[in-house]
Amino acid sequence: MPDAKQPKADFSDVEGGSSSTAPAPSGRSYTVVKGDSLSKIAKHLYGDAQKWRKIYEANRDQIKNPDLIYPGQTFTIPDA
C-alpha cells in the first residue's frame, strides 16, 4: 500500500510512441458486385489479377473460400 502522505508521482512529462511491422489499414475499400471474383477485383484495382491473394489475406475474416465471395461484401483493399 502506498503511503497516503507521500506526494503523488508526477507523470506529466512522460513521452511515448508505438510502431509496428504490420501495415496500417488502407483507407480503400471495395464492395463486391455480381460477377466479381477476387482476381477480377485485383485486376480492376491493381491492374494485376495475380494479386488477388493480397485482398484475400487482408479479408480472411470475411472470406472463408476465395472462390466464394458475395455481392454486398465490403473488402479492405491493401496498398499494392
Added chain:
Amino acid sequence: MRTLHGRLYLLVILGGAVGVVGCKKGAPPPSETGAADTAAAAPAPAAPEAFAVAEVTLGKAIGTDKRVASPSTTFGPKDTIYASVATTGSAPSKTLTAKWTFQDGQTVKEGSETIAPTGPAVTEFHMAKPSGWPVGKYKVEISADGTPATTKEFEVKK
C-alpha cells in the same frame, strides 16, 4: 482356329484401347479458366487464422524487427521501457492499446496503434520519462479493440 485367334487378339487390343480411353476420361480436365479465375485454381486455403495477441515482452531496447533483444522486468529511472507485442492472424483493422499504470493506479501513459496484419506481426509501445521514473511497481495492459489481452508487471529500481 486362326480366324478365332485373330478375333480374340482383336478383341483384346480393342478392349485395351477402350480401357485406356476410359482412364483418360476419368482424369481431371485441364483448366479452361484464365488468369481472371486464378482463385479457382488456387490450392485450398488453410482455415483463416483469427487475430490474437501471442506474447508481450518488456525490455530496454528493440531491434528493427520491433522485438526486444534482452527481455527484462526491472528498469532504471532513466530507461526507456519497451513493450513488444507479438500477434498472429490477420485482420483488416485492429487497434492495439497499451495502458501503462503505476502502483497507485495512476495512468502513466496510454497509446494505441491500428494495424492491418496479414500474418504474424510485432508491434512495439515505448515510454520514457526524461526526469526519471519514480521507483515502484508498474504494469502495462495490452488490449485489442478494447478487449484486454494480457498484462505484464515490471518494477523501476534505483
